[in-house]
Amino acid sequence: xxxxxxxxxxxxxFYPEEKRIQNYMFDTxxxxxxxxxYEEYDAPILEPLDLYLAKTGEExxxxxxxxxxDRGGRKVAIRPExxxxxxxxxxxxxxxxxxxxxxxxxxxxxRYERPQRGRLREHWQxxxxxxxxxxxxxxxxxxxxxxxxxxAFGAQRSMYAIRLNSRKLMDYxxxxxLGLDDAEAGAIAKLIDRMHKMERADFxxxxxxxMTPLERENGxxxxxxxxxxxxxxxxxxEIIRALPTVLELEHVLKLLxxxxxxxxxxxxxxxRGFDYYTDLVFEIFDTDQDNNRSMMGGGRYDGLVGLFGVExxxxxxxxxxxxxxxxxxxxHHLLPNIQTPTQIYVALxxxxxxxxxxxxxxxxxxxxxxxxxxxxxxIGDQFKIAQKKGIHYVLxxxxxxxxxxxxxxxxxxxxxxxxxxxxRIVSIINxxxxxxxx
RNA sequence: GCGGGAGUAGCUCAGUUGGUUAGAGCGUCUGUUUGUGGCACAGAAGGCCGUGGGUUCAAGUCCCAUCUCUCGCCCCA
Numbered sequence: 314x315x316x317x318x319x320x321x322x323x324x325x326x327f328y329p330e331e332k333r334i335q336n337y338m339f340d341t342x343x344x345x346x347x348x349x350x351y352e353e354y355d356a357p358i359l360e361p362l363d364l365y366l367a368k369t370g371e372e373x374x375x376x377x378x379x380x381x382x383d384r385g386g387r388k389v390a391i392r393p394e395x396x397x398x399x400x401x402x403x404x405x406x407x408x409x410x411x412x413x414x415x416x417x418x419x420x421x422x423x424r425y426e427r428p429q430r431g432r433l434r435e436h437w438q439x440x441x442x443x444x445x446x447x448x449x450x451x452x453x454x455x456x457x458x459x460x461x462x463x464x465a466f467g468a469q470r471s472m473y474a475i476r477l478n479s480r481k482l483m484d485y486x487x488x489x490x491l492g493l494d495d496a497e498a499g500a501i502a503k504l505i506d507r508m509h510k511m512e513r514a515d516f517x518x519x520x521x522x523x524m525t526p527l528e529r530e531n532g533x534x535x536x537x538x539x540x541x542x543x544x545x546x547x548x549x550x551e552i553i554r555a556l557p558t559v560l561e562l563e564h565v566l567k568l569l570x571x572x573x574x575x576x577x578x579x580x581x582x583x584x585r586g587f588d589y590y591t592d593l594v595f596e597i598f599d600t601d602q603d604n605n606r607s608m609m610g611g612g613r614y615d616g617l618v619g620l621f622g623v624e625x626x627x628x629x630x631x632x633x634x635x636x637x638x639x640x641x642x643x644x645h646h647l648l649p650n651i652q653t654p655t656q657i658y659v660a661l662x663x664x665x666x667x668x669x670x671x672x673x674x675x676x677x678x679x680x681x682x683x684x685x686x687x688x689x690x691x692i693g694d695q696f697k698i699a700q701k702k703g704i705h706y707v708l709x710x711x712x713x714x715x716x717x718x719x720x721x722x723x724x725x726x727x728x729x730x731x732x733x734x735x736x737r738i739v740s741i742i743n744x745x746x747x748x749x750x751x
Numbered sequence: 752g753c754g755g756g757a758g759u760a761g762c763u764c765a766g767u768u769g770g771u772u773a774g775a776g777c778g779u780c781u782g783u784u785u786g787u788g789g790c791a792c793a794g795a796a797g798g799c800c801g802u803g804g805g806u807u808c809a810a811g812u813c814c815c816a817u818c819u820c821u822c823g824c825c826c827c828a
Contacts, residue, residue, distance in 0.1 A: 319819090319820090322819090322820090365828090376752085376826090377826075377827080377828085378828095392828095393828055394828035395828085396828075397828090422828075424827085424828070426825095426826075426827085427752090427824095427825095428820095428821085429821085429822065429823065429824095430821090430822070430823085432827080438828085503826095506827095510824095585827095586826090586827060586828075588827095588828070589828095607827095610827095610828090632828075660786090660787090662786050662787095663786080691785095691786090691787095692786050692787055692788085693786090693787060693788055694788080695787090695788080696787060696788030696789080697788050697789080698788090699788080700788060700789070707787090707788090709786070709787080711786065713786085721786090721787095723787075723788095725787095725788065725789085728787095728788090728789090730787080
């Protein structure tokens, strides 16, 4: 029995060409969020299992978390998300941090479940969080940052939709306006979450099954359907529209619209699961039908830092998964062809390995990325290898070059070939790289 | 955890109602001589047909089981 070469189920190998894509995506994200003043942090991949039990549903922790006992008998988990960790970090230094905090990270996360399109067991997730601002300027900023990331990749507004809702609004709607008890409200909320996946009649049947006969007689299902069909906050019943959370939501939408973010809209069917969100929630969807998934989700979670026994801190943030982001970029042809960072491939001709070291070192000292071919290969093969590696320049070093201190530089894309000094070569390559950038 | 689809060369796949030594394209390697690649030509390597059992004179092909991958469901941090 031989060893497998395939990676662990639901996890990916990143060969250099794939790692380049990931680096490009993460570098673009980092650059964008840093424009807004966000700073990178990180934390261990292992956390005490308790950290997740405190705020997440039983099923998620028990069945979808990699959890085990360490050698000291402590129950630990591989982090399935970053939000509890960052809340822990903030709580630990609650008194000494300078608010507002603008923090981001790109951790790898693990969840134990069956892989499917857009969802693997290991993925990387951009986490962007803003701590310490209570008002809607935080909502406006965090959604603007999310939007800026998509714009930084060259996405058009028609390619993605930003959907907003309010958890407080939905709580009021289900318990006060429709008069459902907690269990019913929870079940209906889950149903709403996936209503776009089912037929209307199917939704009605399932909704009726959740409600009591009396509620059905009183037309609660019809009232639910009516309210779920609305497209703007203006259509909400007057009593609901006057809620502070709705006024705030309208204000955020107005600010976004004035900022040119025209693809942000109210969506009363947006639920965002059932976890720690306390007020506004939002998601970004791919408008491409083949990738009809939430790529990014977030919202306000004012209560999480307080779980660590300190005064709560108002917080809003979002997460953006690398798998769904890459699917998005691919389906909209937004992934550039990213070159190897190696700029020159040195082809040695003849017995010059030792004497070629000096010019090679000088090139590196001047900042070029230089790979040297294996000795003893024919020059034609060395061209082939350089081409296959995607390196555009081959530098030929033989007896002749070393004697004259003029080296043969060949652009294997154009086929042009000339002899130059090392300084001239550096300048040619640097100019070429600038012109060749994405 | 539940369901659909698929496993044949490194990759993408063909393989007739079961019938001799298993096929193509791409890729890899070698050569068409000596410091010039891509193109072309010639050649080579590379398969327990996912694994185990069964039916049959005969199984890549049919049946059962199992494993893996994949798409969905559940769930979604």
